Amino acid sequence: MVRQAGAETIVKVSGLGKFFGAHKVLDGVDFGMGVGEVLAIIGPSGSGKSTLLRCLNQLEPHSEGVIDICGSRIAADAPLSRRDLNELRRRAGMVFQSFNLFPHMSVLRNVSLPQERVLGRKRAEADERSRALLDRVGLGAKADQYPARCSGGQQQRIAIARALALDPKIMLFDEPTSALDPEIGLEVLAVMQELAEGGMTMIVVTHEMHFAETVSDRVLLMAEGKILEEGPSVEVMRNPKTPRAQRFLQAVMNR
Amino acid sequence: MTWQGLELVAWGIPWTLAVTAGAFLLGAALGVPLCAMHVSRSRVLHGLAVALIVALRSIPPIVWLFLLYFGVGSGYLKVGAVQAAVVALGLITAANMAEIYRGALRSIHPGQWDAAQALGLPVRSELVDVIVPQVFRVTLPSAATYIIGLLKDSAIASTIGVAEITYLANFLSRKQFNESLTIFAFAGMLYILISLPLAALARLADGRLRARVAQ
Ligand SMILES: Nc1ncnc2c1ncn2[C@@H]1O[C@H](COP(=O)(O)OP(=O)(O)O)[C@@H](O)[C@H]1O
Ligand SMILES: [Mg+2]
Numbered sequence: 001m002v003r004q005a006g007a008e009t010i011v012k013v014s015g016l017g018k019f020f021g022a023h024k025v026l027d028g029v030d031f032g033m034g035v036g037e038v039l040a041i042i043g044p045s046g047s048g049k050s051t052l053l054r055c056l057n058q059l060e061p062h063s064e065g066v067i068d069i070c071g072s073r074i075a076a077d078a079p080l081s082r083r084d085l086n087e088l089r090r091r092a093g094m095v096f097q098s099f100n101l102f103p104h105m106s107v108l109r110n111v112s113l114p115q116e117r118v119l120g121r122k123r124a125e126a127d128e129r130s131r132a133l134l135d136r137v138g139l140g141a142k143a144d145q146y147p148a149r150c151s152g153g154q155q156q157r158i159a160i161a162r163a164l165a166l167d168p169k170i171m172l173f174d175e176p177t178s179a180l181d182p183e184i185g186l187e188v189l190a191v192m193q194e195l196a197e198g199g200m201t202m203i204v205v206t207h208e209m210h211f212a213e214t215v216s217d218r219v220l221l222m223a224e225g226k227i228l229e230e231g232p233s234v235e236v237m238r239n240p241k242t243p244r245a246q247r248f249l250q251a252v253m254n255r
Numbered sequence: 256m257t258w259q260g261l262e263l264v265a266w267g268i269p270w271t272l273a274v275t276a277g278a279f280l281l282g283a284a285l286g287v288p289l290c291a292m293h294v295s296r297s298r299v300l301h302g303l304a305v306a307l308i309v310a311l312r313s314i315p316p317i318v319w320l321f322l323l324y325f326g327v328g329s330g331y332l333k334v335g336a337v338q339a340a341v342v343a344l345g346l347i348t349a350a351n352m353a354e355i356y357r358g359a360l361r362s363i364h365p366g367q368w369d370a371a372q373a374l375g376l377p378v379r380s381e382l383v384d385v386i387v388p389q390v391f392r393v394t395l396p397s398a399a400t401y402i403i404g405l406l407k408d409s410a411i412a413s414t415i416g417v418a419e420i421t422y423l424a425n426f427l428s429r430k431q432f433n434e435s436l437t438i439f440a441f442a443g444m445l446y447i448l449i450s451l452p453l454a455a456l457a458r459l460a461d462g463r464l465r466a467r468v469a470q
């Protein structure tokens with residue numbers, strides 16, 4: 001699917017580096033993306049995909065370079081104040097591999113609480129929006145249950161609704177289906193595909209090669225903290241240029 | 256043993272409860288900053304918390320009690336027996352509760368912090384809405400066990416003359432030598448009678464919380 005790549009840039013990363021102690025896990029990462037684009041990040045585990053995503057919303061402060069995202073500029077030596085940080089995080093929703101729903105709150109509360117605390121919505125207004133979003137991900141009937149009673153696929157769809165409830169400008173997905181059985185993963189991928197078709201800007205770290213090839217506009221292939229290949233999805237997936245990328249794609253395609 | 260005797264020992268119940276509850280509330284409250292210091296990034300605060308916790312836990316409760324009551328209390332500050340007992344047991348409780356909180360904090364999945372932060376929740380909401388309720392839930396069974404231990408430890412307040420169960424039993428048995436066995440058996444029974452509902456209450460609360468999240 002080819003989308004009109006928006007003239008407007010929403011993410012621009014230059015010279016991004018990240019150290020954990022003496023270990024450099026991101027090294028000279030550069031990329032940009034426009035509004036409405038869907039970017040897939042693939043690569044072997046340990047290559048720094050999660051860390052890259054976590055730098056984008058500053059769950060991990062980066063060590064080098066500049067990140068421009070949703071109108072915030074974050075330089076490594078000029079971290080955001082907690083206030084600006086929260087503003088950035090409101091605009092950049094994140095979905096985790098392990099769902100991370102709040103287990104002591106009902107499904108409805110999980111989706112409504114952030115709206116009340118972050119956007120200052122009234123309870124009734126937040127609940128109304130939550131129910132609409134839960135309906136949209138096919139879980140309207142689960143609103144009053146607790147997360148423990150929901151399957152993994154349902155929990156992940158609830159987590160997506162929770163993030164969407166803050167009206168983000170971009171959604172960051174970190175291997176959203178890796179903890180799920182393949183069939184269950186499909187129901188989550190379907191929700192994500194619908195989001196993409198609705199024009200949401202998305203960065204998706206994934207091992208789902210089919211999703212990367214068919215839903216995303218562009219693919220970044222990472223290895224050892226660097227971007228190895230970048231380009232239109234089909235091109236990167238079908239005709240990788242570097243031997244390292246060829247090896248990786250061969251291995252995952254034959255799985 | 257006469258009815259009057261039983262009645263006299265039973266008059267100790269309010270003081271036993273007061274010392275136990277007072278010490279627990281004090282300790283549960285002071286345990287929070289102590290735990291915060293322990294997990295703090297500041298080396299100084301961390302070191303101070305470790306030192307305090309070790310000191311509070313290594314010295315026998317009765318020594319703390321005498322230190323406060325006869326040591327501090329006889330000098331500059333006038334300290335009443337009940338206050339001394341509450342503060343001495345409360346400080347020890349603070350050290351133990353800090354460790355219970357810390358264990359509970361560690362048991363919270365790191366993804367809970369990630370999610371709260373990724374949603375942009377203000378720090379206050381991150382703690383009050385997300386972390387503390389989960390810590391509280393994990394803490395509940397250990398805290399209940401601790402209170403029951405504390406109830407028994409409150410008997411040391413008898414040594415400085417707080418008129419709680421053990422003090423009154425001791426007082427009575429000195430006057431009625433041949434009744435000592437019955438008197439102390441009765442005192443023991445009172446402790447059991449107080450513990451049982453406490454344990455039942457804790458189990459009930461724990462069960463309620465569990466059942467709710469399993470809905
Ligand atoms: N919090 C952390 N502390 C230390 N090292 C980390 C931390 N998080 C990730 N790493 C290391 O950084 C590297 C990249 O990890 P990650 O970004 O999770 O890779 P991926 O998501 O591609 O599997 C790995 O070597 C990992 O061990
Ligand atoms: Mg990862």
